Amino acid sequence: MSDRTIGYIVGSISSTSINRRLAKALERLAPEGTTLVEIPIKDLPFYSPDFDADFPQVARDFKKAIDDVDGVIIVTPEYSRSIPGVLKNALDWSARPWGQTSFNGKPTAVIGTSGGPIATAAAQQHLKAILSHYNAPTLGQPEGFVQSTPGLIAESGEVSNDQTAEFLVGYLEAFVALVDRYTRVSVDA
Ligand SMILES: Cc1cc2nc3c(=O)[nH]c(=O)nc-3n(C[C@H](O)[C@H](O)[C@H](O)COP(=O)(O)O)c2cc1C
Numbered sequence: 001m002s003d004r005t006i007g008y009i010v011g012s013i014s015s016t017s018i019n020r021r022l023a024k025a026l027e028r029l030a031p032e033g034t035t036l037v038e039i040p041i042k043d044l045p046f047y048s049p050d051f052d053a054d055f056p057q058v059a060r061d062f063k064k065a066i067d068d069v070d071g072v073i074i075v076t077p078e079y080s081r082s083i084p085g086v087l088k089n090a091l092d093w094s095a096r097p098w099g100q101t102s103f104n105g106k107p108t109a110v111i112g113t114s115g116g117p118i119a120t121a122a123a124q125q126h127l128k129a130i131l132s133h134y135n136a137p138t139l140g141q142p143e144g145f146v147q148s149t150p151g152l153i154a155e156s157g158e159v160s161n162d163q164t165a166e167f168l169v170g171y172l173e174a175f176v177a178l179v180d181r182y183t184r185v186s187v188d189a
Contacts, residue, residue, distance in 0.1 A: 004033065006072065009073075010075050021153040025158070034176055037065075044089060066102040073110070074127060
């Protein structure tokens, strides 16, 4: 039985996404007692305030999936030095209806991969600014900048480079420590 369940959101809907491979690697490397589950975003329609009075089921399911986990890892590419529109759309759904922000108080971590030398750093700064606005406690270190090279992560999530695998294990351990700290605080309160 799992001690904690962590959700992950992949900020890419590409069928060949390298960020989905990175998410699979995190799933494989999760420490004992930790289960990672995907929180899908690809079927969310474009958000509009017109939906506030009556959220569609897919958006209700999305918000409930965030509620149901102890923490969330957002695994995202960088598009045009920011986050992809599909991810921003999902975050906008999470922030509504007003006063029911799903990420409020939810431990959250960001990580991403691209072929570029700064490996999604610009996108992650924007994402952290959004999560800060939502009042989500966010993992500060280590920063999840993974430079992608051909064959680094297989479709199954197997990581071919030991240093990268070790980095991901340490990253997960740091996030689990953050999640546990917040879970314990809310239980004791
Ligand atoms: C519209 C668009 C904008 C992009 N902008 C950036 C960028 O600003 N920085 C970067 O490192 N890569 C950029 N890329 C390249 C992506 O990192 C690359 O396509 C990567 O494979 C996307 O991740 P995914 O495979 O998980 O979808 C961009 C790609 C697209 C399609």
